[in-house]
Amino acid sequence: MIRLYTFPASLKGTPNPSQFCVKLEAALRLAGVPHELWYEMDPAKGPKGKLPFIEIEGKRIGDSTLILYHLKEKLGVDLDRGLSDLERAQSHVIERMVEERLYWAIVHSRWADNWEVVKAMFFTGLPFPLSLIVPRMARRDMLAALGSQGLGRHTSEEIYDLGARDLAALAMLLGDKPFFFGNEPHLADITVYSALINIIGPDIETPLKEAALSYPNLVLHTERMGELYAARRQRQKITLTLAA
Numbered sequence: 715m716i717r718l719y720t721f722p723a724s725l726k727g728t729p730n731p732s733q734f735c736v737k738l739e740a741a742l743r744l745a746g747v748p749h750e751l752w753y754e755m756d757p758a759k760g761p762k763g764k765l766p767f768i769e770i771e772g773k774r775i776g777d778s779t780l781i782l783y784h785l786k787e788k789l790g791v792d793l794d795r796g797l798s799d800l801e802r803a804q805s806h807v808i809e810r811m812v813e814e815r816l817y818w819a820i821v822h823s824r825w826a827d828n829w830e831v832v833k834a835m836f837f838t839g840l841p842f843p844l845s846l847i848v849p850r851m852a853r854r855d856m857l858a859a860l861g862s863q864g865l866g867r868h869t870s871e872e873i874y875d876l877g878a879r880d881l882a883a884l885a886m887l888l889g890d891k892p893f894f895f896g897n898e899p900h901l902a903d904i905t906v907y908s909a910l911i912n913i914i915g916p917d918i919e920t921p922l923k924e925a926a927l928s929y930p931n932l933v934l935h936t937e938r939m940g941e942l943y944a945a946r947r948q949r950q951k952i953t954l955t956l957a958a
């Protein structure tokens with residue numbers, strides 16, 4: 715049985731505050747891959763120092779994309795089954811834009827612009843003096859990562875404008891279809907859902923949310939994917955790992 719390690723579901727309005735955790739869990743649910751869900755607070759436990767990661771046959775694998783490649787190779791799990799080569803290429807491009815650019819605009823909207831919400835989400839319950847030190851260090855590291863990635867070097871206005879353009883492109887690609895490639899969901903739908911539910915779902919008002927809500931087709935897509943995600947819930951054993 716695969717063990718899926720994700721952050722705890724600590725943010726109201728989204729299945730998980732991490733879009734990559736939503737993506738992988740949704741992918742496993744939609745593909746019908748049996749798994750156990752383990753909540754983990756410490757990304758350093760994963761082989762890439764990030765969440766999510768999985769444990770399969772005693773081996774830990776990190777990165778949602780590499781995990782899905784592995785599951786395709788080992789178990790034949792192919793979320794893009796039925797797509798043409800061109801559609802697979804489009805799916806790849808959508809995934810990369812949502813994860814390598816739009817994600818960072820979301821990071822900015824949370825860690826730079828809504829720090830108090832993020833602090834309450836991830837860092838409540840820490841004993842003093844860790845309650846002072848840990849959130850501050852985590853924020854410093856996230857903002858440094860945003861700067862290294864490049865998006866963090868722009869003004870807030872520019873970042874939200876870039877994010878809004880990504881959303882506009884997604885809305886245009888989706889058009890009036892139920893899913894990006896027709897009547898069935900594929901990995902692109904899961905990837906877009908995992909980001910959109912993190913923009914629209916939580917009670918955090920941001921220009922990104924405003925932009926996303928201005929596209930009725932993206933909102934409907936998020937609702938449709940949310941229903942599928944909930945309907946494919948398996949009997950899950952949720953385990954919270956304790957600090958070692």
Ligand SMILES: N[C@@H](CCC(=O)N[C@@H](CS)C(=O)NCC(=O)O)C(=O)O
Binds near residue numbers: 733
């Ligand atoms: N490319 C990775 C990205 C995963 C990722 O960025 N996870 C974030 C949470 S959204 C994380 O664990 N951050 C902790 C850290 O960087 O220390 C994937 O697809 O899994």
